[in-house]
Amino acid sequence: MRESYVEELEDIRSCLVEMANTVGSQMSTATTALLDADVALADLVIAGDEQIDATRESIDQRCFTLLARQQPVATDLRSIVTATRIASDLERMGDLAEHIAKVARMRFPDHAVPQEVRPAFLEAGHVAEMLVAKAGTVIATRNVEAARELETDDDAMDRLHRGLFRQLLSDDWPYGVETAIDITLLGRYYERFGDHAVGVARRVVYLVTGERHVPEVSQP
Amino acid sequence: MRESYVEELEDIRSCLVEMANTVGSQMSTATTALLDADVALADLVIAGDEQIDATRESIDQRCFTLLARQQPVATDLRSIVTATRIASDLERMGDLAEHIAKVARMRFPDHAVPQEVRPAFLEAGHVAEMLVAKAGTVIATRNVEAARELETDDDAMDRLHRGLFRQLLSDDWPYGVETAIDITLLGRYYERFGDHAVGVARRVVYLVTGERHVPEVSQP
Known part of the structure; x- marks a missing residue:
């Protein structure tokens, strides 16, 4: 029993890593759909979220079957609970990729993102993929150093987000309010994606060290 | 043992109801802070989120102590797991009230919300309070009918949200891009607040009936 239990926990962990890979690929496709106004790619992302x-x-x-069948305590209990929380973060990150695809779809055949802010979203897409890839590695390796680095890595996303607002608020923003709304929401989706990647990393740090950074991802 | 276990589950449920009340009061205060540009109230909400x-x-x-000490199966297991998920929804609703307060704080002494869209936010605040109050009742009573009504009740929030965009996009929106950004984000905070209230209701429906509406709150 004990052995199959450990195997099951290991297998759940592999599923989480695979889930992180899928989310990364969804985010990458969503960013391409957005920047190229490619509605077929957008539909792929939307369908893929299921x-x-x-x-x-x-x-x-x-996880809940494990909880019910075994009586895990201490680290094992924490592993199982952490797995459900990480799954929740990753699922939400998938939703955010889908939201981005939906904006691309809504504006098609137009581009939701005007030329001037393309570089910011291209970069945000890269940062997002890097963050979720690293989150996947952190899940697989439980490497606390890498998990802590993710906090700093996410600063790049926050800088991009602030830069985006500066562009929107510059005197020569020529695209009007509708585009500003799209950009505001898109910026938030990328930023929240980064927040949840940090959330995953914090859960792993807590699992390994018992140190809790903050109770929950809650940046505005 | 069994009796104290049932008592503990009941007590956790009471805590969730109280938590819903607190979140409702935070949302009410945040809306007032926003509409009156009242920075002292905004600070109250921000401090209260802790x-x-x-x-x-x-x-x-x-919940995790219960899971570890007992071996709950079937309904009991589902009750405990549902409790942690509801707590997560309510915590996130608290964050959203805090985000609203932070927008009020950031624009102080100005009003973040111009006169023309005040009625929409006043109404959104009322709907939000109604939704979380009803979510609290649903937690307390496990009333499936009331839980299902919450889905329809939330349509009012979605209508307000769409109306807000229409105002932003009307030809005579005189407030520029910065205010449009604030309104877009504020609108999203209220809308997400409603989504999570619906999420709570769906979890209760699942607990009572085993019917799952959708895996997770994921409206864009």
Whole structure:
């Protein structure tokens, strides 16, 4: 029993890593859909989100079955609980990629993102992919150093986000309010994606060290 | 043992109801802070969020202690897991009230919300309070009918949100891009608050009936 229990926990962890990979690929596709106004790619992302939701559901069920069948204490209990929380973060990151794809779809055949802010979103896309890839590595390795680095890595996203607002607020913003609304929401989706990647890293730090940074991802 | 276990579950449920009340009061204060540009009220909300985070932490700890000490199956297991998820929704709703307060604080002594859109936010505040109050009742009573009504009740929030965009996009929006950004984000905070209230209701429906509406709150 004990052995299959450890195996099950390991397998859940592999599923989380795979889920992080899928979310990274969704985010990458969503960014391309956005920047190229590619509605077929946007639809791929929107359709693909169901699989992420299903994976989260399956991970949750497996965790709760473990909780019910075994009586895990201390580290094992914490591992299982952490797994459900990480699955929740990753599922939400998938939603955010889907939201980005939906903005691309809504504005098609126009581009939601005007030329001047393309570089900011291209960069935000890269940072987002880097963050989720690193989150995946942190889940796989439980490397606390790498987890802590993610906090700093996410500063790049926050800087991009602030830069975006500066562009929107510059006197020569020529695109009007509708585009400003799209950019504001898109900026928030990328930023929240980064916040949740940091959330994953913090959960791993807590799991390994018992140190809790903050109770929850809650940047405005 | 069994009796104290049932008592503990009941007590966790009471804590969730109280948490919903606190979140409702935070949202009410945040809306007033926003509409009156009242920085003292905004600071109250910002400071008050810590208590909500702490309550969530405490509910989680109690749930996981129950999971570890008992071997709950079926309904009991589902009750405990549902409690942690509801606590997470309520905590996030508290964050959203805090975000609203922070916008009020950031624009002080100016009003973040211009005269023309005040009625929309006043109404959004009322709807938000109604939704969280009803969510509290649903937690307390496990009334499936009331839980299902919450879905329809939240449509009012979605209508307000769409109306807000229409105002922003009307040809005579005189307030420029900065205010449009604030309004866009504020609108999203209220809308997400409603989504999470619906999330709470869906979790209760699932707990009572086993019917799952959607895996997670994920409206864009």
